Amino acid sequence: MAIKEVVQAPAKVLSETTKEVEEINEDILTLLDDLYDTMVEHDGVGIAAPQINVPLRVAIVELGEDILEMINPIVLETRGEEEDVEGCLSFPNLFGLVKRPTYVKIEASDREGRIYELEAEDFEARVILHEIDHLDGILFDSKIVRILTEAELEEMYADVEEE
Numbered sequence: 001m002a003i004k005e006v007v008q009a010p011a012k013v014l015s016e017t018t019k020e021v022e023e024i025n026e027d028i029l030t031l032l033d034d035l036y037d038t039m040v041e042h043d044g045v046g047i048a049a050p051q052i053n054v055p056l057r058v059a060i061v062e063l064g065e066d067i068l069e070m071i072n073p074i075v076l077e078t079r080g081e082e083e084d085v086e087g088c089l090s091f092p093n094l095f096g097l098v099k100r101p102t103y104v105k106i107e108a109s110d111r112e113g114r115i116y117e118l119e120a121e122d123f124e125a126r127v128i129l130h131e132i133d134h135l136d137g138i139l140f141d142s143k144i145v146r147i148l149t150e151a152e153l154e155e156m157y158a159d160v161e162e163e
Contacts, residue, residue, distance in 0.1 A: 001033040003041045004052035006089045009139060013050050014090055018057045018135045020072050024113045028058065032069050032111055035060045044089050046127045048134035051090050059131035063124055073108035073132050076117070084123075085148065085156065086130060088140050095153055096144030100126050 007013055021028055031054060039047040039060060048059035061068045080102030087095045104125040107117050120128055130140060148156075 001030070001037050004034050004038045006038065006042055006047075007051050007053050008092070009090050009141065011053075011090075013053055013055055014134070014139060015137045016050070016055060017137045018048075018050060018055045020057050021109075024071060024109065024111065028056075028071065029111055031056070031058055032060065032071075036067060039089075042089050046131045047089060048131045050134055050137075057135045059135060061124070061127045061131055063120070068118065068128070069111055070106070070108040070128075070131070071110070073106050073128075073135070075104060075129070075132060076107055077103075077105040078125075078129070079103040082122075082126075083145060084126060085153070086126070086140050086144075088130070090139070091141060094141065094147070096141070096147045098126075098140055098143045099145060100129050100143075104128055106132070 031049060034052060035047050038052055046059065046061040049056045057072045059070045078101035081099055082102045083097050083099045085095055086098040102125060103121050105117065105119045106128060107115060109115050
């Protein structure tokens, strides 16, 4: 387990489609642990393997108290749409409004190789879809409807704290 350097845009690895994991072995387990350590160190809520320069279909997302590990995830279904704030560890200090589905159903493998399905809504759906986009070489800056200034962000978070 190690904290890895987060790859910054416009690094080529971020815009390439990743390769499927063919076998869950010790390297993949270490990758999952490294992703977790790196995400926590950088105060993220999700991270994908390309962000630490590994072009494989592996990502993790924090879902409340749980960590969702996704190996070879595929999106089975999406519904709804909402515009909300997003940022990305590979784009420090860039925040914008991004339209994404409000519901997602995925299929992926866990670290034991078991295939599972998962449904998520709202913020959790947004984070899952953001990370799966990374695996497809799609970066959030290409989906930004409007870039937010630091003052706008501070105002938004001040409003949330007051509620």
